[in-house]
Each structure stands twice: as C-alpha cells, then as structure tokens.
Amino acid sequence: ALDPEQEVRVVDPEQEARQYLELLDKEYGRRANVETLAEWGYASNITDETLQYKLNVSAEHAKFQKQQWLETIKYPWHTYKDPDIRRQFQKYSVLGTAALSEEKFDKLEKLVSEMESIYSTAKVCDYNDATKCDLSLEPELTERLAESRDPKELSHIWVEWRHASGEKVRSQFEHYVALSNEAAVLNNFTDASAYWLKDYEAEDFQDQVKALWDQVKPLYQQLHAYVRRRLNEKYGDDVVNRRGPIPAHLLGNMWAQTWNNIFDISVPFPGKQNIDVTEEMVKQGYTPLRMFKLSEEFFVSLNLSAMPETFWKNSILEKPEGRELICHASAWDFYDSKDFRIKQCTAVNMEDLFTAHHEMGHIQYFLQYKDQPFIYKEGANPGFHEAVGDVMALSVSTPKHLRKVGLLDGASTDDPEATINYLYLQGLQKIVFLPFAYVVDLWRWAVFQGEITSDAYNCNWWKLRGQYQGIEPPVDRTEEDFDPGSKYHVIASVPYIRYFVSFIIQFQFHRALCIEAGEYDPQDESKPLHECDIYQSTKAGNLLSKMLQMGSSKPWPDAMEVVTGQRLMDASGLLEYFRPLHKWLEQENAKTSEYIGWDPTDKHCVQTRVELEKLKAQPVEKEDSE
Numbered sequence: 001a002l003d004p005e006q007e008v009r010v011v012d013p014e015q016e017a018r019q020y021l022e023l024l025d026k027e028y029g030r031r032a033n034v035e036t037l038a039e040w041g042y043a044s045n046i047t048d049e050t051l052q053y054k055l056n057v058s059a060e061h062a063k064f065q066k067q068q069w070l071e072t073i074k075y076p077w078h079t080y081k082d083p084d085i086r087r088q089f090q091k092y093s094v095l096g097t098a099a100l101s102e103e104k105f106d107k108l109e110k111l112v113s114e115m116e117s118i119y120s121t122a123k124v125c126d127y128n129d130a131t132k133c134d135l136s137l138e139p140e141l142t143e144r145l146a147e148s149r150d151p152k153e154l155s156h157i158w159v160e161w162r163h164a165s166g167e168k169v170r171s172q173f174e175h176y177v178a179l180s181n182e183a184a185v186l187n188n189f190t191d192a193s194a195y196w197l198k199d200y201e202a203e204d205f206q207d208q209v210k211a212l213w214d215q216v217k218p219l220y221q222q223l224h225a226y227v228r229r230r231l232n233e234k235y236g237d238d239v240v241n242r243r244g245p246i247p248a249h250l251l252g253n254m255w256a257q258t259w260n261n262i263f264d265i266s267v268p269f270p271g272k273q274n275i276d277v278t279e280e281m282v283k284q285g286y287t288p289l290r291m292f293k294l295s296e297e298f299f300v301s302l303n304l305s306a307m308p309e310t311f312w313k314n315s316i317l318e319k320p321e322g323r324e325l326i327c328h329a330s331a332w333d334f335y336d337s338k339d340f341r342i343k344q345c346t347a348v349n350m351e352d353l354f355t356a357h358h359e360m361g362h363i364q365y366f367l368q369y370k371d372q373p374f375i376y377k378e379g380a381n382p383g384f385h386e387a388v389g390d391v392m393a394l395s396v397s398t399p400k401h402l403r404k405v406g407l408l409d410g411a412s413t414d415d416p417e418a419t420i421n422y423l424y425l426q427g428l429q430k431i432v433f434l435p436f437a438y439v440v441d442l443w444r445w446a447v448f449q450g451e452i453t454s455d456a457y458n459c460n461w462w463k464l465r466g467q468y469q470g471i472e473p474p475v476d477r478t479e480e481d482f483d484p485g486s487k488y489h490v491i492a493s494v495p496y497i498r499y500f501v502s503f504i505i506q507f508q509f510h511r512a513l514c515i516e517a518g519e520y521d522p523q524d525e526s527k528p529l530h531e532c533d534i535y536q537s538t539k540a541g542n543l544l545s546k547m548l549q550m551g552s553s554k555p556w557p558d559a560m561e562v563v564t565g566q567r568l569m570d571a572s573g574l575l576e577y578f579r580p581l582h583k584w585l586e587q588e589n590a591k592t593s594e595y596i597g598w599d600p601t602d603k604h605c606v607q608t609r610v611e612l613e614k615l616k617a618q619p620v621e622k623e624d625s626e
C-alpha cells in the first residue's frame with residue numbers, strides 16, 4: 001500500500017495540459033502585441049523602414065510559432081475530456097502560413113504588403129483637368145463616384161482606378177494564390193478556400209450561404225429592376241438598357257457594392273424630409289471626433305463599455321498630412337487588454353458616420369472579450385465581428401433616432417411614403433450588398449480551387465458579377481485588366497464571406513435585441529422592426545454583451561443561441577425588416593410592367609486589347625433579312 005506519509009504526485013495529464021496552455025497564452029499574447037504594433041506602424045505610415053520592420057517581426061513570430069507547434073502537437077489533446085482545453089489545443093494546432101519555409105513565408109508577406117502599398121498609393125488624373133493627377137481613392141475618387149452624374153466622368157474614374165490598381169498587381173496576385181494554397185496544404189487543407197472556411201466550423205457552410213442567397217434573391221431582383229428603371233429615366237436608353245445589366249459606374253460606388261449614393265436621383269417619393277443627414281452634419285460642424293463620440297455614447301447607453309483613454313490618444317480618426325498610409329478604415333486589438341485603436345480617414349458624411357459605428361462595433365467586441373485567453377480573442381465566427389457595429393447602426397439610422405440626436409428635425413410622422421423612402425435607402429445598402437459579398441468569395445474560392453485559372457481571372461469575375469449582381473462594366477474588358485485586384489480585400493488577402501454572413505445575421509440580432517428592449521413585437525403592427533431603436537435599453541445591451549464576452553470560446557451556434565434562441569443563420573429577420581419595401585417594389589414594378597432580371601450583357605470580355613480592337617473593327621453582322 002502507498003506510504004501515507006509520502007505525498008504522491010499523481011500527474012493528471014489534463015492538469016499538465018492546462019499549465020502548458022497558460023504558458024502558450026502568455027507567450028502568444030505578448031508576441032501578438034508586438035506584431036500588431038509593427039503592423040500598425042506600417043499601415044499608418046507606409047515607408048520602406050516601417051515595411052521592413054513589420055516583415056522582420058512577422059518572420060520572427062512565424063519562426064517561434066513553428067517551433068512551439070512541434071511542442072504543442074505532442075500533447076494527446078484529442079483524448080482530453082475537458083472540451084475547453086480540447087478546443088484551445090485544436091486552435092493552437094493550426095499553424096497557418098507559418099508552415100511555409102522561411103523564405104516562402106517572407107515572400108508571401110512581401111507580396112501582400114506590396115499589393116496593399118500599390119492599392120493605397122494609386123493616383124488617378126482628374127477627368128476635367130489632365131494636369132491634376134494626384135487623386136487618391138479616399139477621399140477624392142470615392143467622392144466623385146458618389147456625386148458625379150456625368151456618365152463620361154464616371155466611366156473615366158472607374159477605368160483609370162482599375163488601370164492604376166488592379167492591373168498593376170495581377171502577377172503578384174497569381175504568386176500569392178500559389179503560396180496561399182501551398183500553406184493551406186501544409187495545414188492539411190485541400191486549398192486556401194477550405195483553410196478560410198474552417199472558421200465557420202460547418203462542412204456544409206457554402207450550401208448554407210447559397211440557401212440564404214436563394215431566400216433573398218427575389219427581393220434583390222425587384223430592387224434591381226426598380227433602380228434600373230430610374231437610371232434609365234435619368235440617363236436614357238443609350239446609357240442604361242432597361243432589360244439589361246446595370247452599368248457599374250452609375251451606381252455611386254467604385255465597386256457597385258452599395259448604391260446609397262444614388263438615393264437622391266432615384267428616391268421613390270421625392271419632396272419628403274431628407275433622411276440623408278450629411279448636410280445637417282456639416283451644418284452642425286460635426287468633426288470626425290464628434291462622430292466617434294456619438295457612437296461611443298450609443299454603446300454606453302446600452303450599458304456596454306466606453307472607450308479607454310488610450311483609444312482616444314492612439315487612434316487616427318482623420319487622414320494625416322504629409323505621409324502615405326492605408327486609408328481603408330480598420331479597428332485594431334493589441335491583445336494587451338488595454339490598447340485598442342481605430343484608423344479611419346473619416347469624411348464628415350452619413351456613410352462615414354455608419355462606418356464609424358461599424359469600426360466601434362469591432363472595438364466593443366475586443367473590449368467585451370478582453371479577459372478571454374488569447375486564442376479565443378476572436379468573433380464567434382468572422383461574420384459576428386462584422387455584425388456588431390452594423391446592428392447598432394440599424395437603430396441609429398432610424399429617423400426616430402436621428403431626431404433624438406438632433407440630426408433630423410420635426411416630429412416623427414407615420415407617413416407610409418416616408419417609410420418606403422427610408423427602407424429604400426436601407427435596401428440600397430443592405431440588400432444590394434449581398435450578391436456583391438457573395439461574388440467576391442465565390443470568385444476567390446474558385447481561384448483557390450483551380451476552377452478559375454489566371455488566364456481567365458477577369459472574364460470569370462465579370463461573368464459572376466453579371467450573373468449575381470446584374471451589373472456590367474462601362475466598357476469592354478480583357479485579361480490584360482485585373483478588376484478583382486481593384487478591391488481592397490482581394491489584394492489584402494482579407495476573406496469576404498464574413499460580410500455576407502454579417503448582413504444576414506445582423507437582422508436576426510436586431511430583431512432579438514428589439515424584442516428584448518420591448519421595441520418590437522411580431523404581433524404588434526404598430527411596432528414594425530424597421531422603426532426599432534434599442535437606444536438606452538440596458539436589457540438589450542446586457543443580452544448582447546453576454547454573447548460578445550464569449551469570443552470564440554464556443555462554436556458560433558451557441559453564441560447565436562444566447563442572443564436569438566436560434567442556432568442557424570436565416571434571412572427571416574432581413575425579410576421581415578424589408579417586408580413593406582418588398583411589397584411596394586412588386587406593386588411599383590408591376591405598374592411599369594418592369595422586366596425582372598436581366599438579359600446577357602453586350603459588353604465583351606476577351607483575352608487581349610488587340611483582340612478587342614479586331615472584334616470591334618469587324619463589320620456588325622447584318623440583321624438576317626426576314
């Protein structure tokens with residue numbers, strides 16, 4: 001029998017594993033802080049030095065990860081009973097791009113940094129002044145695309161931006177695809193698309209997304225048909241074919257991903273109170289800082305966290321003078337539970353007010369899960385992280401709320417026509433965006449899977465853009481162009497299906513929080529979902545914070561269930577929100593017997609510009625004589 005005197009150390013393997021995880025947590029968290037600071041240094045000030053420092057730090061970090069991984073996989077974590085340490089080991093056991101050789105890892109980092117630099121520093125000449133060639137994407141080109149109503153100027157900006165960005169990075173992108181796939185295979189995934197999709201923990205995830213798109217597609221087609229008619233009325237048959245795809249340059253956005261900037265020329269009921277508060281913001285002397293303070297106040301009203309002092313000290317909320325930086329807005333977690341920042345070249349307008357809420361949503365998620373182990377400092381899935389800020393903005397953008405904060409005057413009217421105008425403006429962002437978000441990763445998944453090869457990158461991009469969005473380029477395209485490369489996330493290697501997921505689940509969250517706040521009741525017509533504003537509802541805030549604090553510690557259906565009681569994504573929230581608009585569009589399109597859907601484009605996409613010239617030089621084949 002064991003000598004009772006001698007204290008026997010029974011090594012509980014799971015206890016030993018927990019201690020090992022503690023060690024990993026400290027070391028990974030410390031290194032993530034250093035790495036994120038280096039990334040911030042480059043993103044906020046693009047120079048050879050800041051790039052070199054960032055590359056050095058990430059190379060060193062990759063070396064550490066690879067060594068530590070050899071240690072981690074020695075633990076028999078599949079056998080552990082405790083689901084939490086199993087989950088942590090499972091996440092630590094995925095090495096990522098650090099599995100590549102040192103020089104291939106460095107090459108991949110360099111390729112993405114170069115593409116980001118080309119994109120962020122690209123300049124275009126002014127349409128009306130060929131000597132003025134310093135127009136950047138933000139704010140100049142974004143503003144021109146939003147405000148110009150001259151199809152020739154819009155086409156110039158659209159073509160020249162792609163000439164200065166996408167076309168320049170085609171070869172880097174091809175190499176990036178090969179290295180990304182190589183890294184995925186080293187992690188035992190078939191290709192980079194499977195590696196990206198692991199974050200959704202569902203092998204039928206792509207089917208789930210397709211089913212969601214099928215649910216929303218009829219509503220999108222109705223909205224598309226109405227917008228096309230209004231653009232046809234404005235620009236005429238020669239510019240807009242009323243049965244064809246919509247020319248992409250007329251839709252108010254460089255990628256035709258949201259169409260809110262053509263609200264004013266297509267508003268269903270003109271003469272109503274202007275719900276675009278941009279003018280009012282300028283008139284009231286709004287500054288970027290005040291926009292972010294307004295957003296913080298909304299979160300605090302829900303009993304969510306205020307920004308720490310460091311946030312206001314370290315963030316960049318306006319485009320700084322005299323240096324190149326990545327202006328594409330972003331929110332940063334420095335993994336020390338103290339330092340959180342936003343970098344945004346904010347313009348004083350309504351669109352940027354909602355972008356501010358979007359970025360603050362990321363910061364709020366960081367704050368809520370700041371006491372989780374490093375490995376769980378993520379969204380339940382990436383779509384959750386994208387949804388938080390937009391859920392807040394669904395309340396803030398209501399005319400009711402804009403009146404509360406003094407950006408809209410007058411009493412709230414229950415004028416059904418004003419409601420249609422509001423839902424139409426919301427639809428130009430939320431409904432329109434879905435097919436775009438779907439296409440970006442449908443194209444990339446196909447590229448990673450080898451279904452789309454580099455000799456057909458661009459024409460397949462436009463095939464998908466035509467098929468799902470019903471849009472076409474303003475001019476013919478060739479494979480000498482590389483239009484996907486004119487979109488930030490494609491050259492920055494940021495997955496995009498997360499935004500599709502967000503635009504679906506944000507309405508499920510909105511509905512659940514509105515019920516919790518007593519602001520919406522499915523049975524009560526007098527409280528429709530689109531009028532709900534959860535402002536100052538600590539009940540709603542407490543429910544949301546319970547989910548946010550989980551980070552990625554549980555599979556996302558558990559997190560979804562905490563807020564909504566559901567374990568699946570579904571478009572019923574979105575369809576409920578837009579029901580009045582859907583009905584109106586069907587009636588309106590029926591009145592004008594609008595053609596729902598679109599005929600194939602008459603724009604060409606061929607291999608080379610020479611081939612295009614030949615094609616256009618050919619005599620148009622005579623119409624067959626009857």
Ligand SMILES: CC(=O)N[C@@H](CC(=O)O)C(=O)NC[C@H](CC1(C(=O)N[C@@H](Cc2ccc(O)cc2)C(=O)O)CCCC1)C(=O)O
Nearest residue numbers: 257258328329330331332333355358359362385386390499
């Ligand atoms: C360190 C780091 O990179 N952090 C991540 C966040 C994280 O992962 O923690 C991050 O900040 N990503 C930047 C990205 C910026 C924006 C964006 O790119 N949006 C999409 C799609 C879209 C469009 C309309 C809309 O209402 C919501 C989304 C686009 O513009 O195409 C720009 C405008 C809004 C959001 C972002 O915030 O998602």
Ligand SMILES: [Zn+2]
Nearest residue numbers: 358362385386
């Ligand atoms: Zn985001």
